[in-house]
Amino acid sequence: MGLVKMIVNSITSFYIGENLKSIRGHPMPNPIKSLTQKTYDAGDMLDLSDLAVNDVKWLNLAIKHLKAEFYDTKDFIQSNHKVHDSYFEQLDEFFGMYEHLANDRLKEKEHLATKYQNEWDNPKEGQA
Incomplete structure (x- = not known):
């Protein structure tokens, strides 16, 4: 058995x-x-960081453009239809919040890009 x-x-x-x-x-x-580990050097990370910086810069540009359009539209509506500012406060706050977040992200991405640029420019001994 x-x-x-x-x-x-x-x-x-x-x-x-x-x-x-x-x-x-x-x-x-x-x-x-x-289990084989992939390796990335500072140049690879710098490329990614630079791309992230440019993406966030474009985001900032879009937010600034929308904010300017919002204020133009707000002024037009208020002058032609006598609408009070309180109707626009929430949108104004949102634009401020989005602008702050995008600026904060931009500083973070620029910091990383600078870090990888320095690492790329000044490799430590023993690193290729």
Whole structure:
């Protein structure tokens, strides 16, 4: 009885192992390959940081443009329809909040870009 159980377990584990190599047509990840660490240097990180800085600068530009359009529209509505400032306070606060958040993010991204630029310009000994 012990020999039969051992043979059944061997066949079952082989069959299950072969099926686990591919689930629903997708190959299973190779654990050895997934342990291989990718490396990035300061130049790679600098590229990403510069891209982030430019994205946030564009965001700031869009917010400033929308804010200017908002004030022009607000002035037009108030002069032609006598609408009180209180109707525009919440939008005004939102623009201030968005502008503050975007400026804060820009400073953060610029700080990171400067850090990676310095690291790229002055690599430590032993780093390529």
